[in-house]
Amino acid sequence: MQRSADIIASLLFFVFSVCAWMAVKALPTKGAAAEDLGVDFFPYLLVIAIAVFSVVLLARTLLSKAVATKSPAMPRQAIVRVCLCIGICSAYAALYEWWGFYISTALFSLAFLALVGERRLWVMISFIVGMEAFLYVGFYKILEVSLPEGTLLYDLFPTLF
Amino acid sequence: MDFSMILAPFSPAVFPVIVLGVFGGIILGALPGLTATMGVALLVPMTFGMTPVAGLSMLMGIYVGGIYGGSISAILLKTPGTPASAATCLDGHPMAQKGMAGKALGMATWASCFGGLVSAVVLITLAPRLAKLALLFGPAEYFALALFGLTIIATLSADILKGLLIGCVGMLLSTVGADPISGFNRFTFGISNLAGGLAFIPALIGLFAIAEVLTQLENLHEEKVQATQVTNTFPSWAEWKLCFRTLCKSSIIGTIIGIIPGTGTNIAAWLSYNEAKRSSKTPEKFGTGHIEGVAATESSNNAVCGGALVPLLTLGIPGDSVTAVFLGGLIIHGLAPGPRLFIEHPDIIAGLFSGFVVANFLMLILGLIVVKFAANILRIPKKQLLVAIVIFCFIGSYSINQNSMDIITMIAFGLIGYLCERNGFSQSAMCIAMILGPITELNCRLALIDSNLSPLIFVQRPISAIFILLAVLSLAVPLIRSIRNSMRRDTPRYFAS
Numbered sequence: 157m158q159r160s161a162d163i164i165a166s167l168l169f170f171v172f173s174v175c176a177w178m179a180v181k182a183l184p185t186k187g188a189a190a191e192d193l194g195v196d197f198f199p200y201l202l203v204i205a206i207a208v209f210s211v212v213l214l215a216r217t218l219l220s221k222a223v224a225t226k227s228p229a230m231p232r233q234a235i236v237r238v239c240l241c242i243g244i245c246s247a248y249a250a251l252y253e254w255w256g257f258y259i260s261t262a263l264f265s266l267a268f269l270a271l272v273g274e275r276r277l278w279v280m281i282s283f284i285v286g287m288e289a290f291l292y293v294g295f296y297k298i299l300e301v302s303l304p305e306g307t308l309l310y311d312l313f314p315t316l317f
Numbered sequence: 318m319d320f321s322m323i324l325a326p327f328s329p330a331v332f333p334v335i336v337l338g339v340f341g342g343i344i345l346g347a348l349p350g351l352t353a354t355m356g357v358a359l360l361v362p363m364t365f366g367m368t369p370v371a372g373l374s375m376l377m378g379i380y381v382g383g384i385y386g387g388s389i390s391a392i393l394l395k396t397p398g399t400p401a402s403a404a405t406c407l408d409g410h411p412m413a414q415k416g417m418a419g420k421a422l423g424m425a426t427w428a429s430c431f432g433g434l435v436s437a438v439v440l441i442t443l444a445p446r447l448a449k450l451a452l453l454f455g456p457a458e459y460f461a462l463a464l465f466g467l468t469i470i471a472t473l474s475a476d477i478l479k480g481l482l483i484g485c486v487g488m489l490l491s492t493v494g495a496d497p498i499s500g501f502n503r504f505t506f507g508i509s510n511l512a513g514g515l516a517f518i519p520a521l522i523g524l525f526a527i528a529e530v531l532t533q534l535e536n537l538h539e540e541k542v543q544a545t546q547v548t549n550t551f552p553s554w555a556e557w558k559l560c561f562r563t564l565c566k567s568s569i570i571g572t573i574i575g576i577i578p579g580t581g582t583n584i585a586a587w588l589s590y591n592e593a594k595r596s597s598k599t600p601e602k603f604g605t606g607h608i609e610g611v612a613a614t615e616s617s618n619n620a621v622c623g624g625a626l627v628p629l630l631t632l633g634i635p636g637d638s639v640t641a642v643f644l645g646g647l648i649i650h651g652l653a654p655g656p657r658l659f660i661e662h663p664d665i666i667a668g669l670f671s672g673f674v675v676a677n678f679l680m681l682i683l684g685l686i687v688v689k690f691a692a693n694i695l696r697i698p699k700k701q702l703l704v705a706i707v708i709f710c711f712i713g714s715y716s717i718n719q720n721s722m723d724i725i726t727m728i729a730f731g732l733i734g735y736l737c738e739r740n741g742f743s744q745s746a747m748c749i750a751m752i753l754g755p756i757t758e759l760n761c762r763l764a765l766i767d768s769n770l771s772p773l774i775f776v777q778r779p780i781s782a783i784f785i786l787l788a789v790l791s792l793a794v795p796l797i798r799s800i801r802n803s804m805r806r807d808t809p810r811y812f813a814s
Contacts, residue, residue, distance in 0.1 A: 161740050169482060176489060179504055192766055195496045195503060198758045202489040209482040216478065230739075234535040241534055242732060245527070245707065249724040252711065261711075265704050272537055272700040283701055287708065300366045301716045 256306020338378025346386020353383025374672030401582030408610030423550030432616030435568035436623025461784035487750030527731025571617030575624020589617035
């Protein structure tokens with residue numbers, strides 16, 4: 157498991173370095189002064205280093221004898237949970253400014269609690285109510301942290317505003 | 318230094334937030350998987366509306382509380398709350414099994430406070446002097462110092478090669494945005510939000526908090542916590558006498574380890590444990606529930622806190638991952654860490670030093686109260702806590718610039734951090750490389766402009782030459798050692814540390 161993960165990681169880093177190389181090529185070579193190394197010097201250096209280290213990592217992994225797995229394979233259920241979490245967080249990010257903090261957070265909390273296996277509705281509702289009340293008082297009122305109010309209501313009922 | 322600011326942490330606007338920080342830190346640290354780094358990362362943006370002394374003192378409270386809190390689960394569950402407390406399991410848990418949980422937790426609390434205060438003395442006495450010396454530093458010295466920090470981070474990773482690789486990736490990511498000398502935009506791909514570089518705080522929150530949530534999601538199994546009676550938390554006179562030498566020695570080791578850029582609490586704890594065992598008259602007792610073992614690890618890991626603040630405040634170089642995040646707190650308040658901080662804001666420095674001492678005393682008081690209910694803390698439901706953490710991450714990332722691009726950065730770095738953690742690439746190495754990258758590049762280029770592109774400037778100046786030599790040694794020594802070891806084992810894993 158660790159061996160194949162290292163092979164994949166080294167290949168990904170190598171591809172990343174190739175892509176970065178192409179991006180660095182678009183940079184101007186001249187710096188602010190004649191003695192300046194230039195805008196592209198450090199990025200080039202780092203891209204070369206990443207490419208070299210990824211090749212060495214690949215070679216080391218391929219040449220090494222199979223060793224005992226360091227990290228056990230992840231159960232399928234855990235992979236699904238992690239992927240769903242990324243999906244829920246992305247959806248939350250998309251709705252955050254549009255639907256506003258309170259509505260999007262309530263929906264996010266419901267989805268996330270369901271994801272982690274919480275099935276008791278009263279726990280879910282009391283968590284959401286308690287959390288939002290705490291955030292409103294603690295963050296919005298006391299710490300004066302700005303939370304997005306959203307434009308959902310305005311989008312739905314523009315005549316009300 | 319403005320001595321009137323020494324009383325600042327006792328003001329009604331500051332004291333409650335330090336109490337909150339220390340208490341929150343202890344709770345976060347006690348819960349396995351939730352680290353002090355994560356706590357500081359989550360709360361950095363919340364300090365935006367506070368005064369610098371209040372906000373930064375709260376972060377220091379979380380730092381010291383978080384490092385200490387890890388010992389609670391290490392002793393009661395044999396599961397370290399933070400990596401810093403891994404060594405505490407060795408003697409702390411056997412003590413709890415013998416019915417001496419109170420003694421172990423009590424010694425952990427007293428030792429943490431002791432270590433923290435020793436490091437505070439070093440911080441207060443050494444930092445202003447080092448800052449004065451650092452005023453003499455030019456670009457060549459700063460470049461050499463940053464290079465030394467980078468090599469240390471790489472070599473301290475579990476695998477040197479992976480540490481170097483992820484360090485380079487972190488440095489490359491730090492080049493996104495306007496070039497520090499010419500102002501030319503690099504890797505912005507027409508996205509105006511990237512002109513100022515990748516949003517640093519959201520990246521940190523992603524690397525340390527979102528990544529941790531994803532890791533915790535892999536295994537949602539709740540640890541069964543036995544109802545443990547915690548009584549008699551005051552060490553006896555005989556125990557104090559037995560542990561005093563170890564406490565002093567471990568606190569000094571922890572402080573020194575903290576000062577070395579890129580090191581961390583777990584290294585300090587293991588080093589101190591080994592030293593305490595080596596110099597003990599009864600080394601055979603270590604690992605069987607010996608109170609000296611708890612004193613060694615807990616005093617040293619908390620001593621790292623003050624030590625790590627020395628290079629951060631004086632040179633702008635973080636000592637460990639928490640101080641790397643702490644740097645974000647300084648930036649939020651418009652403070653540039655480095656020697657000029659001591660000249661331009663002596664009042665804030667005095668307040669910070671005082672806040673650090675107060676945080677350590679509060680850790681002792683709150684710690685002795687909290688350990689009585691330790692079992693209850695460990696029963697906090699993980700599921701609800703994870704949801705709350707993600708919500709805090711979103712608030713923290715969004716609140717700095719009110720920009721949803723920052724949230725996307727946070728999620729992306731969360732995924733990167735998670736994949737790094739899964740595959741043995743250190744997130745701390747990446748984070749510190751992202752901080753040291755711009756310092757390295759800017760100072761290297763400035764030094765070369767000064768010297769008409771002569772690289773000899775880095776070895777002609779004595780301080781710079783020393784740091785360059787240390788950087789070379791810190792890379793070469795573990796490499797040679799691992800090559801020798803692997804040749805002995807006849808395996809080609811030359812670059813494994």
